Amino acid sequence: MEHLIDIVLLGLLMITGFAIVRMRSLLAVAMLTSIYSLLSASLFVVLDAVDVALTEAAIGAGISTILILATVALTSDEEKAPRHTPLLPLVVVIATGAALIYGTLDMPHYGDPTAPVHRHVAPTYLHDTPGEIGVPNVVTSVLASYRGYDTLGEVTVIFTAGIGVLALLGYRTRRRNSQGPGNRKLVVLRVIAKLFFPLILLFALYVLFHGDYGPGGGFQAGVIFATGFILYALAFGLGNAQRIIPHQLLRIMAAVGVLIYAAVGIESMLLGGKFLEYRVLADDPVTGQHLGIMLIELGVGITVVAVMLIIYYGFVSRLHSGDM
């Protein structure tokens, strides 16, 4: 049965991909991109990757779509036809595709438990996690502990992207919220936003600290937290959102998150371990691991929230009316 769902979802994804290429209206393409993300996220659930599904839904269907839409709104909607007939690209693409498909013939079958990818370090992680780290979610333990260096690198990449967007788009603070004529139409949205804003933030904290036991962690929680603020900004205007969490604070937060992460590493060195070796952080190795994972997830979360909001503010503050 799961096979059937897998096959149907992949088919739908393929059709959506073709439609995205064919369609000329970029706003429509942005909507299809959002659908594409949702479909791939549900595919990840079918393929057992719950953490990945959580991230893809929050990032692909949420923030990416909003950014693409904001860019379309800032530039132009219609796509011009290409000047040249796309014959050469078509040949290149078909040739590359054929070569890649030829390459897959040597790959192990889908779902094969003896595939080389399952023979290397993954069994060790699965086997050692309960004893060494003491958290049930192996994805969290690999992400935060076994491969903590990688994750530090990723967080730095996010931080750099935030700086890049800041350098390219700058920011414009809005002191006052414009009380334009359109605002009375937002009553329903505002009531709902007031109701949901605290719930979303609470849920983000749950995802952050429950990440050891279920799907979740710093990346996902950060994005959900930022989504809460985006909802607030949509309902009450960007100016009011910036009053709650001003731009200066965001820039500090982005740096603080990375620093917390690196500081945990240095702290563990000072306590006589290696860089990011959490078990020296407490008397009991397992408690130390818990503490370390908690702290670095917090750092990741803070950076991700800050960078997401920096990006969002950067894009949306360029839209003219500033109502959102």
Add this chain to the structure above:
Amino acid sequence: MMDLVLDVLSWVCLLGGAIFLLIGAIGVLRFPDFYTRLHAVSICDTLGAGLVLVGLMLQGGLSLVTVKLLLIFYFMIFTGPTAVHALAEAALQSKLKPLVDDREP
């Protein structure tokens, strides 16, 4: 005995939800204009989704799963209508005309 009753109830709810989802989907495909399609989507969002979630709650029994399902239910009954309302508002705002039957009665 109690288990059997709960099971049957939950199957009834799930099947009912599925039927409403199907009806909503057909409506989205077949209705003539945007404003009529909104009605079809509302069926999916509230009745269809609600019944499926209730059916799952009956399966879950008294546990954290049911609490989460309740939370999803709670979110859904608020977000669905709000989103549809915002959509209708935005469409009206952009002067999208509803399709009117102007034949003589």
Add this chain to the structure above:
Amino acid sequence: MSELLGHYNYWIVIILMMTGFYTVIARPNLIKKIIGLFIFQTSVFILFISMAKIEGGTAPIIEEGISVYSNPLLHVLILTAIVVSLATTALGLALVIRIRQAYGTTNEDDIHVQDEED
């Protein structure tokens, strides 16, 4: 038949990948190119997650009474890759906005024409 089912995921992934690739190289609109890149990235995610799946396995969250789990390592790689993909998408879109400011267009062909005129 088993050959077909065994490689179905990979083939669809390659078709998606090529769709994204085609959009990037053949379409002159810069936003469309970035969306093509997004499709390409997602296809890579699906490739990795398909490889991580083990028949009869379940999500890699340890619980009593379950012995087969899907591969957590690939999940970790893709989890971080998704966040990085957002970072690249955001940077790309920011660049598009700046290019539009400088050239007044998001069409690559028009930009080339303007560059040649200068």
Add this chain to the structure above:
Amino acid sequence: MFTTVSIVILIAIAVGLVRAFRGPTLYDRVLAANMIGTLTVLMVAVLGFMTGRPEFLDIALVYVLISFVSTIAVLRVVALRTGSTGAGKK
């Protein structure tokens, strides 16, 4: 039984996709995206029960929130566009 429900959900998603492709207005596409969001939530919930690990409903919760916020965001951005240039009708 879960199988039946998930097949129905898949059919409904496919129908929603058809609507998203055909349009004709942007609002129809947003409507289709919103519907697919709802259906995905249900799909994830049913899948959890089907595979016997229903504790992953957090994902479904996130989907509800995200699809709501992105629908609202789309509408606000489109409203800004129609306000300034009068585009976005088709």
